């Protein structure tokens with residue numbers, strides 16, 4: 146009796162297998178009928194699995210496997226047929242209406258840091274500055290010593306440095322001032338360059354600070370360059386960049402410039418945000434500047450009796466945050482498309 150049941154089951158499964166394999170149609174209704182016939186709640190497989198309960202235990206493994214295979218084949222058949230008619234109906238509908246507008250090709254956007262960097266380059270190139278770039282991995286000489294920051298100089302602590310190797314020191318540049326040194330070593334005045342680039346500091350990451358950010362350095366060396374030239378150049382820049390025409394140079398200290406100053410622009414106090422970002426003063430600091438220290442000229446073999454010059458440095462993220470009212474510096478590095486897409490209209 147049980148033997149018969151086994152034979153019956155095996156026969157039945159084989160026959161259904163054959164039917165499933167042979168089944169072909171291009172009609173979605175027929176596919177659905179087929180699915181219900183085999184895989185539906187009252188379908189062939191349901192019935193076979195009910196009969197399976199009476200199969201002799203030692204045959205259960207083999208018959209069970211055959212049943213699973215049958216179920217998989219039927220499922221696959223349904224998917225395969227559905228896919229083939231979906232594909233072909235799509236092709237048809239695509240050619241249904243030839244006057245239909247084409248699917249638009251999404252335009253990408255530039256990263257806000259690139260947008261701001263390019264604007265800065267553009268503004269300075271109009272008054273004769275060319276771009277000069279340098280390596281991100283620097284030696285001690287170009288990042289510190291040549292910039293009048295000898296070993297043990299206390300101002301080295303102002304810039305928490307990522308060291309790569311010790312003795313001789315190899316490090317990630319902490320500012321783009323290193324490019325000044327490289328350029329002065331290899332070129333004779335007149336020099337008029339700006340150096341945009343990535344810099345690195347071993348700092349805690351917060352809404353206002355990051356361990357990787359961008360700076361633009363400026364350098365102008367010629368005969369008879371004065372502090373007035375520096376001020377005029379910065380004023381021109383702030384007018385073009387921010388449409389603001391009031392700046393203030395606040396005395397400060399940088400080892401590579403003498404005298405040195407912080408550059409403040411008058412932002413205004415019209416809105417609540419203005420109050421917040423300027424801490425109620427209306428003034429905003431955007432970078433540092435000064436007259437190149439004669440020691441730096443000497444270190445790069447430029448005659449400090451004949452030539453003088455000015456330099457300045459500013460943070461690109463800081464400027465981008467001001468221009469686009471971005472509250473958190475980390476947004477620049479998360480690469481969230483919802484953030485980046487907002488800069489599509491800006492070139």
Ligand code: DAH
Nearest residue numbers: 320402433434435456457458
């Ligand atoms: N290198 C300075 C920094 O990273 C910025 C700076 C200040 C650059 C004054 C200059 C300058 O060229 O004259 O904080």
